[in-house]
Amino acid sequence: MKCPYCKQDLVKGHIQTRGEVLKWLPYDRQISRFELRWKVRDEDIRLGDYKFWHGGDVDAYCCPNCHKIIIDYK
Numbered sequence: 001m002k003c004p005y006c007k008q009d010l011v012k013g014h015i016q017t018r019g020e021v022l023k024w025l026p027y028d029r030q031i032s033r034f035e036l037r038w039k040v041r042d043e044d045i046r047l048g049d050y051k052f053w054h055g056g057d058v059d060a061y062c063c064p065n066c067h068k069i070i071i072d073y074k
């Protein structure tokens, strides 16, 4: 896969958590300290897979040239 900004090859990797779901949030929303670690609200977007004992995991492509990470979230 090529970087859409600089057209160089992207490096495939992944982003993981230890126990929490990985999610995108609207800019004005903050995670409450009392929020369940697997909770994804309607306005949030879950990134990748979530397993209770392992956490969140999503494939991600890194451009070392542009310092950007590209994620397919479904």
Ligand SMILES: [Zn+2]
Residues within 6 Å of the ligand: 003, 004, 005, 006, 007, 008, 063, 064, 065, 066, 067
């Ligand atoms: Zn790039």
